[in-house]
Each structure stands twice: as structure tokens, then as C-alpha cells.
Amino acid sequence: MIPESLKRELKSLLGDRASDHPAHLKAYSRDMWPFLLIKIQEGMNIPPPDFVVWPRTVEEVSVVLQKAADAGVPITPYGGGSGVCGGAVPEKGGIVVDLKLMRNIRMLDRESLLVEVECGYNGERFERYLQHRGLTLGHFPSSIYCSTVGGWVATRSAGQLSTLYGKIEDMVEAIEVVLPSGEVFSTRKKPRSASGPDFNQLFVGSEGVLGIITSTTLRLHNQPETRVFRGIKFKDVYAGIESIREIMQRGIKPSAVRLYDELDTLLVASDLGGEKGEKKEGFLKTLMMRAQRLALSYPSITRGLLNIVPGECLLILAFDGTSREVEWALGESLEICKEHEGVDQGEKPGIAWWKDRYKVSYNMSPVFYGGSFVDTIEVAGPWSVIPKLYDEIRKAVTRQAVILAHFSHAYPDGCSIYFTFAATGGSGEEKLKKYTDIWQAAMEACLSAGGSISHHHGVGRLKAPFVERELGGAYGILREIKKTLDPRGIMNPGVMGL
Amino acid sequence: MKDRFDKSTLKSATYCTFCPKMCRFACPAAEFSGDEAFVPSVKVGALWEYSRERGDFGVARYSFTGCFFCLECREYCYHEIDVPSLMAIGRSIVHAYQPYEKTIEIRKNIETSGNMFGDQLAWNDLSFSRVIEKEVVIFPGCHVLKYEKEMLEKAFAVLERSNVNFAGLPEEAVPACCGYPLHALGDIEGFKEHAAKVVQSLKTVATLVTLCPHCAYTFKNIYSSVGVKVPFEVLTHVEYLSQAIRFVPERILHDPFIYHDPCYLGRHMGLYSEARQLVWKAVDDVAEFLHSRGDADCCGAGGMVPYINESLADAVTEARLKDVDERYEIIAPCPHCRLRFRDKGRVALDIFDIFERAIR
Known part of the structure; x- marks a missing residue:
């Protein structure tokens, strides 16, 4: 609980940018963690915060943290609230600090291709600001419409063109953080430094447990001269995986690499063009929409039925650069795919994917409307582990849910696998148990197979029980850093298990 | 309360509630206030709770203030959800239980003086010299009459120079307001009554040209949604100028x-x-x-x-x-x-x- 005196102080400091109105307490009780969406679906209680503030300046953030630390009141930093792991859920009450009014561009250095931006800037608006000036960050997470720059940094996010432009950690040149004591800490802008550990990276992915990120300096790119796309079909997912590995290890850098498995090709990629796809979409719409609950009630049988449908796997490649660069990269990549019996589908599937690249995020609603639930699991592993990781997680989840996957965010040494699962249940309690069981099974399978439990969604509350096994000895060090910076444990308590 | 939700409305409200806030950046209320309660999926969620008989009036009353009916959210909605229509339902719930303070005043003003300001808004004192035919009638709307009479005079000057058919109001007094404020504030019954009066007073009109897009949209779309038939053609002044005017300027303006x-x-x-x-x-x-x-x-x-x-x-x-x-x-x-x-x-x-x- 937050003392009334502290509420009064904050109202005095921030005016109507401090509130305990029921509409605010309800709105800030959740992010997009599907566990909580099930609760909403079933009319179950979600504990609200006690108070919400909207600071405009780093000084105001500092004062709020000082006062919260003095009173021992929990703080939950809040950006877009688009996270799917419960990282912005004020489970222990306290104060939610919404940072969306901190949205200034502090500096644009075109010579060095750097921008200093405040953390509350919306992702899509930020990218438009840059593109209007012939620039790009190259960061296109599927949450870009609803997430903030600060949220990207705090959760160590990745965008759809990350294979070329890198992940957010590659883009951060400097960072400004308000520590739990209220002290403002910032790193210096520099392309690289050998002067000790990189403190930017201590806070990138820290999910609000070590302080509040208030601004960051990011590395930019000039917009590419050209962007080309290609779709290639493979007879199975393993041929596609091998092709991606060879492309990456030959030194080719596509901007996007997305290989859909058989079921994902049927469900999602069938939207991307081709007569066959259109036919199958009709079948699947019938299956997944009209008989959704039935199909999801018996996931093993559904999977068995779907396996009868002859499968193909679609790979989407995109290349950014000069005409000469992309021509070379595309030619080389197609050669490699051909060696693995990949069949060139032309540019159409890739263009269609780019046009509708965020569409998948809109698919949650129909599933919840049908009384079921859906979530995604994004793991990563080295190439030597990828086939096993894919097989084991599917095997672990199939008993309780229909699961599909695509492979993306490729590196010379491995890639990410992005699973989507959908399931149903009777009562709210049953659904929540099934949801938790599915995650437990998937995470156990991931760790046993040698994968990483999160490629880019972060840990939050969802994966907190597994993070110690993921980090090993480093988790103890992280816990000690947390104790040093946040001795009263006010920052986002419970997130990452801290 | 459930009777306010037909199948289509319920589906839209449910889809919006469980969407990962994809239109947030496009919603000016959410984006520029930073207030999560105004994100379309959150405010529609407050409405959706009413379909489950568990709506929270305090939450809803506040959240529903945060919609400009601007429809920008739909530009980024694959399900093409019409949030303004959902918010109109929401505000009608608010109106039924505890209307926004301003609604009462606006309703009273419209009833007594025909416009939301309660002023005697007239345009007959304006100098326009030519009424060619009583076919095309200009409907300035309450905001133009209240704040922009000078612009109205300029409009007549331009139209006159362009030899346009236009007229003043029909002989019967016409309210200055189309009723949009009542509808937007959730007073659907008050709006319906007013709309019927407006249509009655404009029954001799063939074409109505509005100077306000709110009025045009209200005549064209909202009247029929409450069962009031509009027996005349409605055009925005932009449509009318595009279709009927051959405007030739004396000079080209170089101002920024x-x-x-x-x-x-x-x-x-x-x-x-x-x-x-x-x-x-x-x-x-x-x-x-x-x-x-x-x-x-x-x-x-x-x-x-x-x-x-x-x-x-x-x-x-x-x-x-x-x-x-x-x-x-x-x-x-x-x-x-x-x-x-x-x-x-x-x-x-x-x-x-x-x-x-x-x-x-």
C-alpha cells in the first residue's frame, strides 16, 4: 500500500499527472500477458496498482523514485504495455510510472548517424520521424505500433529486419537511467570502448528491475537504396533450416529471414499469395474459426489431421542495400536454396509479407472471441541444436495445444524459433492451469534441448521460474547487482524472479 | 444492459478488447495524453465489460471521455472496428445514468435556442445580395455562425462572383445546429427529437451544402442510424465547390x-x-x-x-x-x-x- 502522504506529495509535484482514479488503476493493472487476458476473458480479478504517475522529465522521474524508495513502495515502469510476459504488471501494487509523456528527440546527429530519444516515444512515430528525414533505425518489431523506444531497450527487443540491422542492443550507443535511489546515471556516447565492461548492456534487457531507462542514444542508418524480396518453398522445414544456415555462414546478410513450418505455412503464409495457399486458407478458416474450440479441445487429433495435408515450408528473404549488393546477395541465396531443392516463388510472397507484416498481431482477437486463448514462445539456439529444439518443444506442447512455428532472426551460429500455440479449456481456472502447464512443458523442453528461453520477448513474470537455469552463475551476479542498486527492492519486484 | 449489444457490436467490442493495442499510436487521445485508459482497446474493454454485466461506471465514464471520434484507429485495424460507434454506445450508457455535466446544458440550449451555445445565432443580418434560386441552401452550422461570420460573408462573396445558385434559409426557422453535439455526448433520444425537427424545417430544400464536415456527416450518416430520413441531398462545401464551381482566381497566393x-x-x-x-x-x-x-x-x-x-x-x-x-x-x-x-x-x-x- 502507498501512504496517503506520498500520494499527496506526488499530486502536489505532478498535478493531474498523478492519479488514483479507478479508470487508471484498472488500465494499468495489466500489459498484454495472455495469462491476464484469460483472466479478463473469465471476469477474474487482477490486482491493480495503488497509484499512477506520468513524469515529463528525468528530474521528475528521479523525485518519484527517491520518494518511493524512502517509503519502500514498489515501482512498475510502464511504456506501451505491449509486453507479453507480464513485465509491466504491478502485481504488488505501488506506483506505476508511465513514461509516455517523455517523448522528445533530444539530439539528431546526421553526421554520426545518431539520435538521442526519450524513452516514451512511440515506435511507429519514431520510425516515421526518421524516415521523413531519409533515415531509419531498422528496428521493426511486430509491436511497433503500440510499443515505445524505452520498452524496446528494457526488454532487449528484436525487429523483423534484425538479421541485417541488428537487435536493439546493437543499436544502443548510450543510455540514461534513473537508479532506484533517484540518482541519474548515463553513459557517454562512443562507438566502442575498451575501458571496462559495457554498462549500456547492463541495463539493456533489465526489464525495470535496476532502474528506469529515461533516454537512449541509438545508431541510425540511411534508408536503403533498394529492398527486394523472395519467396522459396521447401519440401520440409529441415531443408529450409539448412539453407538459412549456409546463407548466413557464407557471409550473406539478408535483412529478413523467415521460414514457416508446414502448419504456419498453411495458416499464416497462405495469405501471402499462390493458388494453393488460397485454397488451404478456406479449409483452415473452417477448421480454426468455426470449429475452433473443438479443434483446440483435441490438439493431438487436430495435429494428426493437419499432418495428413501435404506440407510445404515457405521461406521469405529480404535484402536491403544498393542494387549491386542486393543482386549479388539474392543470387547467392537462391543458389544455396536450389541446392536444397528450394523452389523459387518469385517476389510476390515477400512483398505480401512486408505489406501485412504486423497482421499476425491482430489474430489474437478472434481466438479469444471464440473462447480460447493463444500465446507465442520465442526461443533461440545454435544451429546444432535447432532441429532438436524445434522437435522437442512441439512434442511437449502438442498434447495440450495446437502449435506452429517459424524460424527467424538468423545468425551465422544459430537462429530464433517463434512458436505460436492456441488452446482452450472449460472454466477460467482450467484455462489458467493449462496455460501454465503448456509453458512449463515448453520451457523444460527448451532448456533440456540446449536452447535459450527467450530470444526477444524477455522474461517478465512468465519466465521468471526458469531464468536462473538459463543464466546459470550469472544469475547470482545479477541478484547481487540488484541488491546493490536497489537495496529496498522497490523496482518491478518479482520480474525476472528478482 | 446486454440489449445494447447486438451480435455485430459484441464481436467488434470483443475483438477490440483482446487486441494488443495495435492502433495505439494512431489514437490521438492515447498517444498525446499518454493515458492508458484512452487506448481504444482499453476504453472499448470498459464497454465490453457491460456486455458481461460487470461494467464499472466510474471507469467507463472517465474512459469514454477519451475519444475524438476521429476514426484514425481504424486505419490500422485489420478488423475494421468502428470505435466511434462503440463509444457512442458507451456514452449513451453514461447519459442514461449520470450524464456529463455539459450535456445537460447543451441539451437545454438546443431545445431553447436551436444551438449548443444558447445564443441567438442568425445569419440574416449578413450582407448577401443575390438569391438566384431556392434550390441550393447553405447550412453554415453553429460554429460558423458563432465564430466565423466574417468567413461566411467571404463565402457569399465567392459564390456570388461564381454565379452560383444559393439561398438563405427556408421561410420556416431552421435550427443552427444539426444535433451532432447531442449524439456525440450520448443523448440519443434528444438527438433524435432534434434531428426530426431539423428535417421538418428543411423539407423544401433540394440540396443542402454544409460548411462544417461534422454537420454533413451527421446528416448523411447519423440521422439514418436513429431512423430519421433525410429527404434532401447533402453535400459538404468541398464537394459542392468541386462539382459546381468554376472558380477563377484574380491572382495566385504565395503565402506559406x-x-x-x-x-x-x-x-x-x-x-x-x-x-x-x-x-x-x-x-x-x-x-x-x-x-x-x-x-x-x-x-x-x-x-x-x-x-x-x-x-x-x-x-x-x-x-x-x-x-x-x-x-x-x-x-x-x-x-x-x-x-x-x-x-x-x-x-x-x-x-x-x-x-x-x-x-x-
Whole structure:
């Protein structure tokens, strides 16, 4: 609980940018963690915060943290609230600090291709600001419409063109953080430094447990001269995986690499063009929409039925650069795919994917409307582990849910696998148990197979029980850093298990 | 309460509630206030709870103030959900239990004086000399009559010079207001009564030309949604000028102009190019906002928000103007937009203002 005196102080400091109105307490009780969406679906209680503030300046953030630390009141930093792991859920009450009014561009250095931006800037608006000036960050997470720059940094996010432009950690040149004591800490802008550990990276992915990120300096790119796309079909997912590995290890850098498995090709990629796809979409719409609950009630049988449908796997490649660069990269990549019996589908599937690249995020609603639930699991592993990781997680989840996957965010040494699962249940309690069981099974399978439990969604509350096994000895060090910076444990308590 | 949700409304409300807030950046209420309670999926979620008989009135009453009815959210909604229509249902719930304070006053004013301000708004004192045929009637709307009589005179001057058929009001007194404020504030019954009166008083009209896109949209779309048939053709002044006028300027204007897309003209009625083409007749250059056409942010006037959540309306207007150089004169063919911009110290003009300047 937050003392009334502290509420009064904050109202005095921030005016109507401090509130305990029921509409605010309800709105800030959740992010997009599907566990909580099930609760909403079933009319179950979600504990609200006690108070919400909207600071405009780093000084105001500092004062709020000082006062919260003095009173021992929990703080939950809040950006877009688009996270799917419960990282912005004020489970222990306290104060939610919404940072969306901190949205200034502090500096644009075109010579060095750097921008200093405040953390509350919306992702899509930020990218438009840059593109209007012939620039790009190259960061296109599927949450870009609803997430903030600060949220990207705090959760160590990745965008759809990350294979070329890198992940957010590659883009951060400097960072400004308000520590739990209220002290403002910032790193210096520099392309690289050998002067000790990189403190930017201590806070990138820290999910609000070590302080509040208030601004960051990011590395930019000039917009590419050209962007080309290609779709290639493979007879199975393993041929596609091998092709991606060879492309990456030959030194080719596509901007996007997305290989859909058989079921994902049927469900999602069938939207991307081709007569066959259109036919199958009709079948699947019938299956997944009209008989959704039935199909999801018996996931093993559904999977068995779907396996009868002859499968193909679609790979989407995109290349950014000069005409000469992309021509070379595309030619080389197609050669490699051909060696693995990949069949060139032309540019159409890739263009269609780019046009509708965020569409998948809109698919949650129909599933919840049908009384079921859906979530995604994004793991990563080295190439030597990828086939096993894919097989084991599917095997672990199939008993309780229909699961599909695509492979993306490729590196010379491995890639990410992005699973989507959908399931149903009777009562709210049953659904929540099934949801938790599915995650437990998937995470156990991931760790046993040698994968990483999160490629880019972060840990939050969802994966907190597994993070110690993921980090090993480093988790103890992280816990000690947390104790040093946040001795009263006010920052986002419970997130990452801290 | 459940009877307010037919199958289609329930589906839209459920889809919106469980969407990962994909239209957040496009919602001016959410984006420029930073307030999560105004994110479309959150405020629609507050409405959806009523379909489950567990709505929280305090939450709903506040959240429903945060919608400008601007429809920008739908530009980014694959399910094409009409949030303004859902919010109109929400505000009707608010009206049924504890109306917004301003609604009572506006209803009373409309009943007694025919407009939301409670003033005697007339235009007969204006000097216009030619009534050629009583076929085309100009409906200025309450905001033009209240704040922009000078612009109205300019409109007549331009029309007169263009040999246009136009007329004053029919002999029977016509309310200055189309009733939009009542509908937007959730007073559906009050709106319906007023709409019936307006239509009755305009029964001799063949074509009604509105100077306000809110009025045009209300006549064209909202009247029929409450069962009031509109027996005459309705055109915005942008449509009318595009179709009926051969405007020839005396000179081309070289002043720095920037064009703002009013929500009701653009997203609601799809009129983007028509207004621009008119402007281009009289100016040699007009700049565009970074967010324009379907992406144009609201000016802060829509949905009666200035009357039920003034600080939110101010935040949105300021955000719209933030990156616009003060040297620009803003062309906005909507009196609500112009009022918002002028309140923040900017010069805001209608197409008639531009045309009149070009023939002066």
C-alpha cells in the first residue's frame, strides 16, 4: 500500500499527472500477458496498482523514485504495455510510472548517424520521424505500433529486419537511467570502448528491475537504396533450416529471414499469395474459426489431421542495400536454396509479407472471441541444436495445444524459433492451469534441448521460474547487482524472479 | 444492459478488447495524453465489460471521455472496428445514468435556442445580395455562425462572383445546429427529437451544402442510424465547390500554407484530394503535415472532447501543432479545427478564405 502522504506529495509535484482514479488503476493493472487476458476473458480479478504517475522529465522521474524508495513502495515502469510476459504488471501494487509523456528527440546527429530519444516515444512515430528525414533505425518489431523506444531497450527487443540491422542492443550507443535511489546515471556516447565492461548492456534487457531507462542514444542508418524480396518453398522445414544456415555462414546478410513450418505455412503464409495457399486458407478458416474450440479441445487429433495435408515450408528473404549488393546477395541465396531443392516463388510472397507484416498481431482477437486463448514462445539456439529444439518443444506442447512455428532472426551460429500455440479449456481456472502447464512443458523442453528461453520477448513474470537455469552463475551476479542498486527492492519486484 | 449489444457490436467490442493495442499510436487521445485508459482497446474493454454485466461506471465514464471520434484507429485495424460507434454506445450508457455535466446544458440550449451555445445565432443580418434560386441552401452550422461570420460573408462573396445558385434559409426557422453535439455526448433520444425537427424545417430544400464536415456527416450518416430520413441531398462545401464551381482566381497566393485534413471530411467521408485540388486553384504551394490524409491526427475538437475533457483536447491540439512552423497559415475546411488552431494562436483558414483572398 502507498501512504496517503506520498500520494499527496506526488499530486502536489505532478498535478493531474498523478492519479488514483479507478479508470487508471484498472488500465494499468495489466500489459498484454495472455495469462491476464484469460483472466479478463473469465471476469477474474487482477490486482491493480495503488497509484499512477506520468513524469515529463528525468528530474521528475528521479523525485518519484527517491520518494518511493524512502517509503519502500514498489515501482512498475510502464511504456506501451505491449509486453507479453507480464513485465509491466504491478502485481504488488505501488506506483506505476508511465513514461509516455517523455517523448522528445533530444539530439539528431546526421553526421554520426545518431539520435538521442526519450524513452516514451512511440515506435511507429519514431520510425516515421526518421524516415521523413531519409533515415531509419531498422528496428521493426511486430509491436511497433503500440510499443515505445524505452520498452524496446528494457526488454532487449528484436525487429523483423534484425538479421541485417541488428537487435536493439546493437543499436544502443548510450543510455540514461534513473537508479532506484533517484540518482541519474548515463553513459557517454562512443562507438566502442575498451575501458571496462559495457554498462549500456547492463541495463539493456533489465526489464525495470535496476532502474528506469529515461533516454537512449541509438545508431541510425540511411534508408536503403533498394529492398527486394523472395519467396522459396521447401519440401520440409529441415531443408529450409539448412539453407538459412549456409546463407548466413557464407557471409550473406539478408535483412529478413523467415521460414514457416508446414502448419504456419498453411495458416499464416497462405495469405501471402499462390493458388494453393488460397485454397488451404478456406479449409483452415473452417477448421480454426468455426470449429475452433473443438479443434483446440483435441490438439493431438487436430495435429494428426493437419499432418495428413501435404506440407510445404515457405521461406521469405529480404535484402536491403544498393542494387549491386542486393543482386549479388539474392543470387547467392537462391543458389544455396536450389541446392536444397528450394523452389523459387518469385517476389510476390515477400512483398505480401512486408505489406501485412504486423497482421499476425491482430489474430489474437478472434481466438479469444471464440473462447480460447493463444500465446507465442520465442526461443533461440545454435544451429546444432535447432532441429532438436524445434522437435522437442512441439512434442511437449502438442498434447495440450495446437502449435506452429517459424524460424527467424538468423545468425551465422544459430537462429530464433517463434512458436505460436492456441488452446482452450472449460472454466477460467482450467484455462489458467493449462496455460501454465503448456509453458512449463515448453520451457523444460527448451532448456533440456540446449536452447535459450527467450530470444526477444524477455522474461517478465512468465519466465521468471526458469531464468536462473538459463543464466546459470550469472544469475547470482545479477541478484547481487540488484541488491546493490536497489537495496529496498522497490523496482518491478518479482520480474525476472528478482 | 446486454440489449445494447447486438451480435455485430459484441464481436467488434470483443475483438477490440483482446487486441494488443495495435492502433495505439494512431489514437490521438492515447498517444498525446499518454493515458492508458484512452487506448481504444482499453476504453472499448470498459464497454465490453457491460456486455458481461460487470461494467464499472466510474471507469467507463472517465474512459469514454477519451475519444475524438476521429476514426484514425481504424486505419490500422485489420478488423475494421468502428470505435466511434462503440463509444457512442458507451456514452449513451453514461447519459442514461449520470450524464456529463455539459450535456445537460447543451441539451437545454438546443431545445431553447436551436444551438449548443444558447445564443441567438442568425445569419440574416449578413450582407448577401443575390438569391438566384431556392434550390441550393447553405447550412453554415453553429460554429460558423458563432465564430466565423466574417468567413461566411467571404463565402457569399465567392459564390456570388461564381454565379452560383444559393439561398438563405427556408421561410420556416431552421435550427443552427444539426444535433451532432447531442449524439456525440450520448443523448440519443434528444438527438433524435432534434434531428426530426431539423428535417421538418428543411423539407423544401433540394440540396443542402454544409460548411462544417461534422454537420454533413451527421446528416448523411447519423440521422439514418436513429431512423430519421433525410429527404434532401447533402453535400459538404468541398464537394459542392468541386462539382459546381468554376472558380477563377484574380491572382495566385504565395503565402506559406499547410493543409490539415479534418477527420470528418477525410477519414469519415473520404474527401482528401477534392479539398487539395480546390486549394491548388488559388495557391502556388501548400505544405503537408508529417501525418496527413488517413494518418492525419485530430485537431482536438472531435467527439465533443473539449466540452468533457478539456485538458485532453488541449494536449491533442498542441501535439498537432508542435512541429508546424508558425509562419504557416493552416488551411482546414472545418470550423471546429479552425477554432482549435486559433485558440492556440495560429492562423486558420477555410477554402472560402483562400478563394476570397485570391479575388480580392
